[in-house]
Amino acid sequence: MIQMRFAKSAIEHEEGMNHLWIQLAPPGPVQNARLQFILPAGLHRSPDLSGTVEDGSGRLRINEMLALTDLYFEIFTQEPIPCGEYTINVELSYTGGDGTLTNVKQEIPLMVVSEEESAAIRTDEEVVRRIKELRGICGSSELRQCNEYTPAKLIRLDSSAMSEWEKKYRVEGVIRY
Numbered sequence: 001m002i003q004m005r006f007a008k009s010a011i012e013h014e015e016g017m018n019h020l021w022i023q024l025a026p027p028g029p030v031q032n033a034r035l036q037f038i039l040p041a042g043l044h045r046s047p048d049l050s051g052t053v054e055d056g057s058g059r060l061r062i063n064e065m066l067a068l069t070d071l072y073f074e075i076f077t078q079e080p081i082p083c084g085e086y087t088i089n090v091e092l093s094y095t096g097g098d099g100t101l102t103n104v105k106q107e108i109p110l111m112v113v114s115e116e117e118s119a120a121i122r123t124d125e126e127v128v129r130r131i132k133e134l135r136g137i138c139g140s141s142e143l144r145q146c147n148e149y150t151p152a153k154l155i156r157l158d159s160s161a162m163s164e165w166e167k168k169y170r171v172e173g174v175i176r177y
Contacts, residue, residue, distance in 0.1 A: 001025060002092055002106045006075075007127040010111035012118050014080040018110070020045075021127045024062070024069040024092065033062040033094035035071070042081030043088070043110070046074035049134055065094070072134055075110070083117075086110050 007019040024033070036059045037045055049072040052060045062069060075088070092104045113121070 001027065001104050002090060004090065004106065004108045005124055005127050006108075006110065007124055007131060009122040009124075010113045010118070010120075011075065011077065013077065013083050013112045013114055015077060016112065017074060017076040019127060019131045020073045020075050020088075020108075021130060022071040022073070022090065024065065024071070026065050026069075026094070027096070029097040030065040030094045031063065033065045033092060035060040035062065036091045037073075038089035038091070039075075040086045040088070042077055042079070043086060044076055044078055046076070048073060049131075070130070072131060077112075081112060083112050083114050086112055 001024065003023040003025070005021045007021070011018045022035075024035070026033075036057075039045060047054055048060060050070065052062060052071060054060050060071070087107050087109055090106050090108070092106075093101065095101055
């Protein structure tokens with residue numbers, strides 16, 4: 001039902017980032033599917049990179065899931081966390097075609113390593129390829145329109161105005177060539 005794969009076999013403990021590909025394969029027609037992450041302290045995730053709607057509590061809502069559904073997330077650290085193995089829990093709940101409510105829970109381990117150990121990290125080329133394809137699609141004008149940039153504060157310098165320190169230490173004179 002749920003298959004999960006990371007782009008990298010581990011994540012760096014400081015300013016680390018990884019991509020997670022989740023593949024949902026329903027056993028039949030499914031309605032009102034909800035997917036929720038439970039991340040250990042220090043690990044964070046981005047919203048779904050393929051654009052699935054999330055509610056205020058971070059649950060993804062998939063209203064009609066008739067076929068295979070692919071979801072992509074960035075998993076990252078914002079500050080240094082201890083090295084070791086962490087577990088990410090994913091819970092999927094849905095209403096089946098016969099009206100029964102089903103909950104599926106799955107865990108996926110993630111190693112957090114130091115910068116020195118990061119040379120041994122392996123990559124899953126298929127996940128990397130899919131993320132690149134997704135970024136190619138999302139990197140079009142749609143995503144650029146959503147970016148908001150705050151204007152930089154413009155500082156104008158008046159060459160005739162002098163600070164108190166400039167007035168105190170200014171040397172008046174004429175330079176001749």
